[in-house]
Amino acid sequence: MxxxxxxxxxxxxxxxxxxxxxxxxxxxxxxxxxxxxxxxxxPRAQRLFDELKKKTNGLWTLRDRLGESHEKYQRMKHEADLLWESLYETxxxxxxxxxxxxxxxxxxxxxxxxxxxxHGTLPVERGPRMCGSGGCSGGCGGSCHASAGA
The missing domain is CATH 1.10.287 (Helix Hairpins)
Known part of the structure; x- marks a missing residue:
């Protein structure tokens, strides 16, 4: 064209x-x-976000290395869920x-x-959906890592 x-x-x-x-x-x-x-x-909200970011990054590492059914992954996921609950109260x-x-x-x-x-004129591909920080690092709360691809 x-x-x-x-x-x-x-x-x-x-x-x-x-x-x-x-x-x-x-x-x-x-x-x-x-x-x-x-x-x-x-400071409390900052601390919670920082902790959640670390937990989320750790979760991805554990998931990739051990799988979601592993005890360590499940324990860390529970800890991340508790952090989310605290954030929802803030x-x-x-x-x-x-x-x-x-x-x-x-x-x-x-x-x-x-x-x-x-799309109709060029061979473009949709990459993984990422947050505005240039790649999800957990700071977004993990909302973008669940929806890979478009």
Whole structure:
């Protein structure tokens, strides 16, 4: 399929920069930074998130090495579940997670629209779905690791 007009790489990258600027100016981004600032002022919520991140990373390692039915994996999963329960009892943490999920959802939706628009003309493939941090490290609460592929 031939394109009617040619667009150079610099123009495409400039448009990507504009799109990124629009995302940075979005309500989702503003709400995320507000929620993150509140989290930074709440040591308990910070500690819970840090612990959950470590547990989640450890869970993935144990799952890959030992499998989900192994006793060590089950014990660590229970500990992670308890951390989640504590987070759910912390309103500032819930607001942060919701804002993070909304911002990530916006970025994922932009990516999906681009992929859908390119799908018919280019051999694009959907990679694993990742959180806005450039790959799920557990900091998102693990919401993105469960939905690999699109």
């Amino acid at each position: 031939a394109l009617a007009t040619r667009v150079d790489t610099d123009a495409i990258l400039a448009a990507a920069d504009q799109l990124a600027a629009m995302i940075r100016q979005s309500d989702e981004c503003r709400l995320y930074w507000n929620a993150r600032e509140k989290m930074a002022r709440n 309103p500032v943490a819930l607001q942060y997670k919701a804002a993070q999920d909304e911002l990530n959802g916006l970025v994922q939706e932009v990516i999906e629209v681009m992929l859908a628009n390119l």
